[in-house]
Amino acid sequence: MAKEKKEKTTKENKTSDKSKKPNKVVKWFKDLKIEFKKVTWASWKTTRNNTSVVLTTVVLLSAFVGLLDWGLLTVMNLIYNR
Numbered sequence: 001m002a003k004e005k006k007e008k009t010t011k012e013n014k015t016s017d018k019s020k021k022p023n024k025v026v027k028w029f030k031d032l033k034i035e036f037k038k039v040t041w042a043s044w045k046t047t048r049n050n051t052s053v054v055l056t057t058v059v060l061l062s063a064f065v066g067l068l069d070w071g072l073l074t075v076m077n078l079i080y081n082r
Contacts, residue, residue, distance in 0.1 A: 042050075
């Protein structure tokens with residue numbers, strides 16, 4: 001009888017321990033919310049300026065690579081057509 005009581009209390013302790021543990025996913029989201037509050041967000045003007053710099057750079061480099069490709073293709077056509 002005493003053994004059964006001991007097993008019963010051990011099982012109850014295990015289940016109560018599980019309910020006391022915080023859910024890891026919930027904790028992760030709470031920590032995430034805290035970290036987002038610490039972030040210094042860029043202003044709209046800074047974001048717009050940085051975006052325009054990136055887009056301008058992409059367009060200019062694309063044009064440069066396209067011209068380089070066209071020039072090399074022209075040179076290769078001149079070499080092979082001789």
